[in-house]
Amino acid sequence: MSQITLKNLAHSYHANPRGEQDFALKEMDHVWQDGGAYALLGSSGCGKTTLLNIISGLLRPSQGRVLFGDRDVTDAETAERNIAQVFQFPVVYDTMTVRDNLAFPLRNRGMDAAYIKARVTQIAAMIGMDHILDRKARGLTADAKQKISLGRGMVREDVNAILFDEPLTVIDPHMKWELRTQLKQLHREFGHTMIYVTHDQTEALTFADKVVVMYDGRVVQMGTPEELFETPAHTFVGYFIGSPGMNLLPAEIRGGMAHLQGAAVPLGAAYGPISGRTQIGIRPEYAVLTEGDGLPITIRRVEDVGRHRIIRGDVAGTAVNVIAPEGMPVGASLTHVRFTPDRINVYADDWRVAPLGGAA
Amino acid sequence: MDKTQNNKAWFLVLPVLVIVAFSAIIPLMTVVNYSVNDTFGDNQFFWAGLEWFEEMVTSDRLHEALGRQILFSAIILAIEVPLGIYIALNMPKKGFWASVCLVLMALPLLIPFNVVGTIWQIFGRVDIGLLGHYLAELGIDYNYTNDPIDAWITVIVMDVWHWTSLVALLCYAGLQSIPNAYYQAARVDQASRWAVFRYIELPKMAGVLLIAVLLRFMDSFMIYTEPFVVTGGGPGNSTTFLSIDLVKMAIGQFDLGPAAAFSIMYFLVILLVSWVFYTVMTNLDKEEGK
Incomplete structure (x- = not known):
C-alpha cells in the first residue's frame, strides 16, 4: 500500500496534441493519501475513466509521472503496479466456475492453494455467492456477474489500491446500497486505498472520505463532502453537488x-x-x-x-x-x-x- | 377464446414449396429413382431394389475413396483451424493495416475454384512452374504427377492457401467483438498470454469457430474441382476423393445405378455430420443465453 502521486500529469488521445482542447486530461498535480477512500465524480466524458486507467497503468500518460510511494511507476505494467480494478460492465471468465473466477488473480500470482481456498470462501460469503461457487459463470445475471467482478477486485489483500469504474451501474438499486456498504466496511477493515469513479453524487458522497470533482479534464476540487457543499471551488461543483444545485x-x-x-x-x-x-x-x-x-x-x-x-x-x-x-x-x-x-x-x-x- | 381455423393460409406456403420442389426434392427423387433401378438409357428402367446399395456398401473402391476423403478433411481441418486462429490473433485490430490485411485475406476466397486448380497445376509443374522448378533446382525430388505423396502435399497446400482465410476472417470477426475491458481485466489479474487465449478469446470465438469448422468440413468433404484440375484424381487413384470417384462412376463408366446409390449415401453422411454440428451449436447458444 502506498500513497499515489500524480506529477504534472496530462493526457491526450491525439498523437500530436495542438493546444489544450486536444487534452482529455489537463495538466494536474495531486496526491492521493494511502488508505483514503476517494470518489471521482463528474459528468460523462470529463476524463474520470482516463485518469483511472492512467493510475492503473492501462494507459500511459502523454506527459507527467505517476508515483506509488517513492517509486516512479509511469512505465510500469499494470500487473507490476499490483492494483485491482473493477470495470463498469461485468467482466467474468465465462467458461470458469464462480470459484475459479475468484481464485484467478491469486492463482496467477502463484499463491498457496490453502490460502486461495480460504480467501475465496471469505470473499464469496461477502458478495453472497457462497452457495453457487461451483456454478459456471456463463448464464448468470448481469448483477451476479458484476458481483463476481467486484469479488475478483477485492480478493487480493496486498494490493496498492482498488479502483472502481462505475461498478454499480448494472446493479439493482437495493443491491447497490448493500454492496456500497460492504465496500465501505471493507475499506475500514483493510484500509486499502480505494478510488471510486461515479457520476452519481449520492454514491460519491456516501462512499468517500474525499470527493474529487472533475470537469472538462480538470480536477476542479478535492475535498470532503462538507467542503464541496459549503465552499465549492468552482461553479460546476456548486451546480453538480446538491439537489437542486447552487x-x-x-x-x-x-x-x-x-x-x-x-x-x-x-x-x-x-x-x-x-x-x-x-x-x-x-x-x-x-x-x-x-x-x-x-x-x-x-x-x-x-x-x-x-x-x-x-x-x-x-x-x-x-x-x-x-x-x-x-x-x-x-x-x-x-x-x-x-x-x-x-x-x-x-x-x-x-x-x-x-x-x-x-x-x- | 375460439380460434378460427383458416386452412387457406397453407396456400401462402405454396410458392416456397414449388421452388424447393424444383430445386431440391425433384432432382433428389430422380437420384433415388436411379438408385433402385437399372437402366441402359432410353428411359428404360428395370427394378433392382437395394442391389446397388449392397454393392456400394461392400465396394472396396468406395471404402478407399471414403478413407482418402476422411483423411483429407482431417488434415486440412487440423491445419486450417489452428492456422486461421493464429493469423486472426496476429492481425492488426484497427487502422490502415487492418484493412490491408482484410483485403489480402479475402483475395484467395474470391478466386473461382477451377482457376485455383489451374494456378496450382501450373505453379507446381516441374518444367515451367515457379514452385516445381525451384524445388527441382534445390535438388528436391518433387513431382505431383507421379508421386502420390507429392500429389497429396500439393492438394493440401492448395486447399490451405485457398481456405485458411475463411477461418481467419471468421475468427477475426469473433475477436473484434470482445470488449476491451476483458483484456484490461486480464492485465489487472496478471493473466498470462495463454490464459487470455484460453479463457477470454477462445470462449468468445467458440460460436464462429464452430461455423468455420462446419463450413470447412462440408466443403472439403465435397471437394471436387481443385484436385480434379491439378491431379485428375491421380497418380493412380491416390487423390481420388468421393466426388471425383462419383463423377468417374456416373459419367465415365455410365454406372448410373451404383453412382446414384453412392450419391445418396454420400448425401446422408454430410447431412448427419451437419446435424451433429447444428445440435452442438444450438446447445452452445442455449447455454450462452441462459
Missing part, C-alpha cells in the same frame, strides 16, 4: 457587498478588487423567502419532495431555487428572497474567490 447570480462585488439588479446584498466577508465575470453563489438551503427583505422573486412553481419543498422562481430573469422547510407556509405574501450572508460564495470566471483575510 444558485448563481451575476453580481458586481464591492467590498463586503454584492450589487445586482440595483439592490445590494451583504456578503459574509470583504473582498478585494476582482477582475473577470463575477457571480455570487448561494445554496437553496441557505435562501429564505421573506415578505419584503432581500431581492424580489417571482415564484414559478413549488415542488413538494416530502422532507421539504423546492420553490422554483426567478430573480430578474435568473432562475433561483429556494428550499423551504416542511410546515412553513408558502403564500402570495412572500415576494422576496434573502440569502444568508456568510453562506454566499463569490466566483470570478467560475472559480471561487477567497475573501480578504479569510480562509480559502
Whole structure:
C-alpha cells in the first residue's frame, strides 16, 4: 500500500496534441493519501475513466509521472503496479466456475492453494455467492456477474489500491446500497486505498472520505463532502453537488457587498478588487423567502419532495431555487428572497474567490 | 377464446414449396429413382431394389475413396483451424493495416475454384512452374504427377492457401467483438498470454469457430474441382476423393445405378455430420443465453 502521486500529469488521445482542447486530461498535480477512500465524480466524458486507467497503468500518460510511494511507476505494467480494478460492465471468465473466477488473480500470482481456498470462501460469503461457487459463470445475471467482478477486485489483500469504474451501474438499486456498504466496511477493515469513479453524487458522497470533482479534464476540487457543499471551488461543483444545485447570480462585488439588479446584498466577508465575470453563489438551503427583505422573486412553481419543498422562481430573469422547510407556509405574501450572508460564495470566471483575510 | 381455423393460409406456403420442389426434392427423387433401378438409357428402367446399395456398401473402391476423403478433411481441418486462429490473433485490430490485411485475406476466397486448380497445376509443374522448378533446382525430388505423396502435399497446400482465410476472417470477426475491458481485466489479474487465449478469446470465438469448422468440413468433404484440375484424381487413384470417384462412376463408366446409390449415401453422411454440428451449436447458444 502506498500513497499515489500524480506529477504534472496530462493526457491526450491525439498523437500530436495542438493546444489544450486536444487534452482529455489537463495538466494536474495531486496526491492521493494511502488508505483514503476517494470518489471521482463528474459528468460523462470529463476524463474520470482516463485518469483511472492512467493510475492503473492501462494507459500511459502523454506527459507527467505517476508515483506509488517513492517509486516512479509511469512505465510500469499494470500487473507490476499490483492494483485491482473493477470495470463498469461485468467482466467474468465465462467458461470458469464462480470459484475459479475468484481464485484467478491469486492463482496467477502463484499463491498457496490453502490460502486461495480460504480467501475465496471469505470473499464469496461477502458478495453472497457462497452457495453457487461451483456454478459456471456463463448464464448468470448481469448483477451476479458484476458481483463476481467486484469479488475478483477485492480478493487480493496486498494490493496498492482498488479502483472502481462505475461498478454499480448494472446493479439493482437495493443491491447497490448493500454492496456500497460492504465496500465501505471493507475499506475500514483493510484500509486499502480505494478510488471510486461515479457520476452519481449520492454514491460519491456516501462512499468517500474525499470527493474529487472533475470537469472538462480538470480536477476542479478535492475535498470532503462538507467542503464541496459549503465552499465549492468552482461553479460546476456548486451546480453538480446538491439537489437542486447552487444558485448563481451575476453580481458586481464591492467590498463586503454584492450589487445586482440595483439592490445590494451583504456578503459574509470583504473582498478585494476582482477582475473577470463575477457571480455570487448561494445554496437553496441557505435562501429564505421573506415578505419584503432581500431581492424580489417571482415564484414559478413549488415542488413538494416530502422532507421539504423546492420553490422554483426567478430573480430578474435568473432562475433561483429556494428550499423551504416542511410546515412553513408558502403564500402570495412572500415576494422576496434573502440569502444568508456568510453562506454566499463569490466566483470570478467560475472559480471561487477567497475573501480578504479569510480562509480559502 | 375460439380460434378460427383458416386452412387457406397453407396456400401462402405454396410458392416456397414449388421452388424447393424444383430445386431440391425433384432432382433428389430422380437420384433415388436411379438408385433402385437399372437402366441402359432410353428411359428404360428395370427394378433392382437395394442391389446397388449392397454393392456400394461392400465396394472396396468406395471404402478407399471414403478413407482418402476422411483423411483429407482431417488434415486440412487440423491445419486450417489452428492456422486461421493464429493469423486472426496476429492481425492488426484497427487502422490502415487492418484493412490491408482484410483485403489480402479475402483475395484467395474470391478466386473461382477451377482457376485455383489451374494456378496450382501450373505453379507446381516441374518444367515451367515457379514452385516445381525451384524445388527441382534445390535438388528436391518433387513431382505431383507421379508421386502420390507429392500429389497429396500439393492438394493440401492448395486447399490451405485457398481456405485458411475463411477461418481467419471468421475468427477475426469473433475477436473484434470482445470488449476491451476483458483484456484490461486480464492485465489487472496478471493473466498470462495463454490464459487470455484460453479463457477470454477462445470462449468468445467458440460460436464462429464452430461455423468455420462446419463450413470447412462440408466443403472439403465435397471437394471436387481443385484436385480434379491439378491431379485428375491421380497418380493412380491416390487423390481420388468421393466426388471425383462419383463423377468417374456416373459419367465415365455410365454406372448410373451404383453412382446414384453412392450419391445418396454420400448425401446422408454430410447431412448427419451437419446435424451433429447444428445440435452442438444450438446447445452452445442455449447455454450462452441462459
